[in-house]
Amino acid sequence: MNKLHTLVAVAGIAAASGMAYWWQNKGSTHATAEAAAPATAAAATPAGAVAVEVARAESRAVQDDASAVGSLRSRQGVMLRPEVAGRIVKLGFADGQPVRKGQLLVQLDDQLQAAELRQAEAQVGIAVANHQRNKDLVAQNFVAQRVLDESAAALEVAQAQAALSRTRLGRMKITAPFDGIVGIRNVSLGDYVKDGADLVGLEDISSVFVDFRLPERFLTRVQPQQRAEVALDALPGKAMQAVIEAVDPQLDANGRSLLVRARLDNPSRLLRPGMFARVRVVFAQRANAVMVPEEALVPQGSKQFLIKVVPGPKGPMSQRIEVAAGARRDGKVEVQGSAIAAGDTVVTAGQARLMRGDPQPLRLIELGKVSGPVAASSPA
Structure with missing residues (x-):
């Protein structure tokens, strides 16, 4: 019985030792396979390659412009307002209606002025008769020349x-100085108004002006007859073309801004003075402007640089290029000059180790795609 127990114990120990040996060899084989994978990956990438994110330069239409906000003003x-005081006896218009130049709008009581004019005209008649009589008498040598001079x-x-009385009478009538649309009157029939009192506004909106301000750096670029695009919050989705009429010769000393006035045609009379306007002036x-992501640019002092990806003997390499930045649109910036062309690959992240200027090997990561080789641009 003791021998049986001894044999069972020996067999169990042998089985346990065999299992331990097998398990140890399996783990070592698995570790060796795992260690071989990085070695293979490392062999595919040049030693010391810098991992960077990249993007493609693209070509698009770009406008060099300036944006501002402004307000609409009527052409006239x-x-x-009356020049003299008086009582209103007639209104020749309806609120908000078009009127013609010379149309009677407000008539003040002019009976006194009309009577004064008739009296003055009678005096003129008497003076004319006396002067003519003295002419005849002087011709016949019945009176002296002095009498004729006095009558003249x-x-x-x-x-x-x-003439004075006629002018006073004319001031009792207020007429439209130009074609336009009257506003809402501030007076009624029978009101007594003083000189200078507000009666009614008159606006000529056959065309309208849009007044806006630009920073002083655009002083040499904005010129009369340039085109401007105007958008109005009151008319969403409708863009209108304006023509710059004038540029104020004096800048605002507080904001260092330049006042610009452009003209908009208004045949439908939809545009009204006081509207808020958004203006874009195209210079x-x-x-075919070349655009790259804004994060591709690296400023150093007063200069701008970017890293262009070019082919190397063992894979993509870096090339530092100084560029001039132009217009910016939707997170992209225009690169001026011939150093970058549409389709070139530029670095957008990871430039810090590449700004020394020496070409360095790169491991490219293109956003939105699985990490892998990216075609490098030809050197400039």
Whole structure:
């Protein structure tokens, strides 16, 4: 019985030792396979390669422009006010209606002025008769020349008095100085108004002006007859073309801004003074501008650099290039010059180790794609 127990114990120990040996060899084989994988991957990438993110340069149409906000103004606009006090006896317009140049808008009571004019005209008639009579008498040597001179002076005084009375009478009528649309009146029939009181506004909106301000750096670039694009919050989705009419010669000392006025045609009369406007002035347009992501640019002092990916003997290499930045649109910036062309690959992240200027091997990572080789651009 003791021998049986001894044999069972020996067999169990042998089985356990065999299992331990097998398990140890399996783990070593698995570790060797795992260690071989990085070695294979390392062999595919040059030693010391810098991992960077890259993107492609693209070509698109770009406009060199400036944006601003402004307000619409009527082509002509006045607030009608009387020059003399008086009582309103007639209104020749309806609120918000078009009127013609010379149309009677407000008539003040002019009975007193009309009577004064008739009196002055009668005085002129008497003076004319006296002067003519004195002419005849002087011709016949019945009176002296001095009498004729006095009658001529009296005639001039009477005529001046009549002209004064006629002017006073004319001031009792307020007419439209130009074609336009009247606003909402501030007075009613029978009101007594003083001189200078606001009666009604008159606006000519056959075309309108848009006034806006630009920073002073655009002083040499904005010129009359340039085109501007205007968008209005009141008319969403509708872009209109304006023409710059004038540039104020004086800059605002507070904001260092330049006042610009552009003209908009308004045949439908939809545009009204006071509307809020968004203005974009186009200075130049380029059909095939080369654009790269903004993060590709690395500023150093007053200069701008980017890293271009070029082919090397063992794979992609870095090439530092100084560039001039142009217009910026939607997270991209224009690269001016011939150093970068559409389709070239540029580094967008990881440039810090590449700014010394020496070409270095790269391991490229293109965003949105699985890590792998990316075609390098030809050297500039």
